[in-house]
Ligand SMILES: Nc1ncnc2c1ncn2[C@@H]1O[C@H](COP(=O)(O)OP(=O)(O)O)[C@@H](O)[C@H]1O
């Protein structure tokens with residue numbers, strides 16, 4: 677299947693992410709990890725993709741009204757597109773700072789809210805984009821390269 681850029685998409689999967697569902701939280705990232713393992717990708721690449729997917733998923737669970745993660749796997753890349761339906765991030769620069777978190781006390785008691793999710797996504801990604809509009813939602817786009825020989 678050729679996409680708009682003419683890059684061949686080997687596989688495309690979409691996972692729904694429910695807000696506040698701490699029973700299923702992490703499921704999308706786990707399924708993606710298993711899929712990448714089945715495809716036989718480099719363990720270091722899989723690890724980076726799994727970290728980015730997990731942190732993106734948890735942010736949707738914890739901070740948003742719910743959303744979706746769409747992953748396209750091409751011969752050279754893993755593209756993770758994570759979108760939610762709000763409330764959006766008022767100050768993205770602040771949100772990207774290490775240790776910055778708006779997580780509630782209740783969430784922190786569950787072991788989340790260290791404020792390292794977005795910085796870890798950035799570190800794991802070869803390309804990273806985040807767009808957010810208050811009242812509309814947040815879109816995170818992560819690209820991880822996995823070309824043979826890397
Ligand atoms: N999908 C999202 N929707 C709304 N706010 C978000 C989203 N993702 C991140 N944020 C905001 O950015 C902050 C930093 O995110 P992150 O680095 O993952 O830390 P943490 O999740 O531990 O708070 C969050 O506390 C939250 O305020």
Ligand SMILES: [Mg+2]
Nearest residue numbers: 734735793794
């Ligand atoms: Mg987070």
